[in-house]
Amino acid sequence: MSKRTLLRPLALASLVANIGLVVTGAAVRLTGSGLGCPTWPRCTDASYTTTAEMGVHGVIEFGNRLLGLALGVIALACFVAALLERPRRRSLVLLSLAVLLGIPGQGVIGGITVLTDLNPWVVGLHFLLSMALIALAYALWKRTAEGDGPPRRLVSAPLATLARLTALVSAAVIVVGVIVTGSGPHAGDENAKRNGLDPELIAQAHADLVFLLIGLSVGLWFALRAAGAPRPAIRAAGILIVVELGQGLIGFVQYFTHLPVLLVGAHMLGACLVWVATLGVLWSLRERPATTPAPPATPTPSATSATSATETTEPVATPVA
Template identity: 55%
Template sequence: MPNSMNPLQIVADRWQPSARFVRRAAFACVVMAVVIVVTGGAVRLTQSGLGCPTWPTCTDDSLTPTPEMGINGVIEFTNRMLTYVLCAVVGVAIVAARARAPRRRSLTRLGWTQFWLVASNGIIGGITVLTGLNPYIVGSHFLAATALLTVAVVMWRRACEGDEEPRDLVARPVRQLGWVLVLSTALLIVVGTVVTGSGRHAGDAKKDVHRIPLDVREITQLHVDLVCVVLGLTVALWFVLRAVQAPAGPARRVVEMLAVLLLQGLIGFVQYFNDSPELLVGAHMLGSCLVWIAVLRVFLSLRDRGELAALPSPAGEAEALRPAAQAASSR
């Protein structure tokens, strides 16, 4: 498609978003990625997983829930509709990143990656319904949402920094320790997903939903062991950063992660010893997102790509927009 016919180029010719707007749009993607995880958890915890028994319509004869389906149909359908809100937010981020001058292709690519992840996870969600809440598909649905959150956090970080070649702020062994922390946290989240798949919250009370055939106590113990590993690695990284006199930013991010991790552990223990009440399980899912955001922020803080170019003055913005205005008037 010629540039003159590209809708994104047409927008870029007429609108120059500020760097602040691009950052806020990227952050909105992070927020919506968390919201979609929490609301998806609410669907399961309210036994609304099959509130709409088919997909992509709610019933064979209706796109929306019928009165006979009750509150469960409304909850499940609302979660489906939130996917369109998420698409809209990601769309704004893509358009803003594309229209911003100078053009930063890395931001645009990260935005499109989010769009395709949303689309693919929507299909996985449909398969989840069509397979009667198969726990393996449900788990993959959550992990795909975590992948979306990962890309959203990276885009948010890239929107806040420059485009210089990455420069390590710490020695290579310290960055390797950061990698180990990220991988251990990822494994912790995966095992937590298995705990959910073998636990009592199947997602629908009216149907005998298949569960992962594992002893929930044993898999929970493995999850607890991994919590201890991640906690130990977080403390170790903090001491290492202090020992090598690293910049204040990475150490501050590690402290933030430690605080989130301790709060998440507390919620998990209270949840386990109280037979997993729905409200605490939902809080634990939110905590899972916050832990993952925190560990990504730790890892991304260990390198630097320079400062983002300063926001242009109003006069500078007018000067930047003048060629686009002239081009538009000559058409």
């Protein structure tokens, strides 16, 4: 496999691993293992790894930390692969570097969550940084299949604006969902505090935003079809609607069944999938063709005529009287 083709699967692995980190982080919280390693960066005051005395909670929390290290290795491999590309593409180097620098940042915030006894606002920031890293990893993966030319919009300006509004509401749904989680019962430890907000009130605001998001997504799908948008854009909008409906169903069932652990974990995975599907819609509305060398300049017609007259002038025979 050439260096050129190596970056793309590495970028996809980075995207999948970042989503996996969210899922394992959910497992940490939902099993009450948030303080399975009660300190940071060590797991205990005397050991960087979990010990037998810490039981299953220590294993779960330490496993999540190990996945963070694996994520850093993948991000470093992406950065090296981007540097080794020939020709080297500045955009890929910068994107891979951003993902790489986000990993230690994520680790530091994770450490702060432990040192603050799982403060719900810090835990929420930890999750939102994962969403940002997912967006960066997705952009890196998509850019590996694109050219170096300037981006070109494939739909009209109003449709592009509607898509951006849909993405903004999608982000708002995720943010408010984080606040809902911080007000609920799954704190990651039985002694961890919650944010003190009314869970029912925040959950209602979250549901209202979900309805708005689904309405915008359906409207975008119909608008793309009516405008004759490219098929990939219509398909991406359709996938977003399907993912949103599945995520909404899980959300309502978990709410009315009093937040069972498995459904809450599935809902957090669904949040990542909704975010990725949202990004897919935005990327489907533009393209970035490969740059091509400028064609050689052609001489003007006047210059061509003058040159031809000069080159083809021959002596004219003089008639004999």
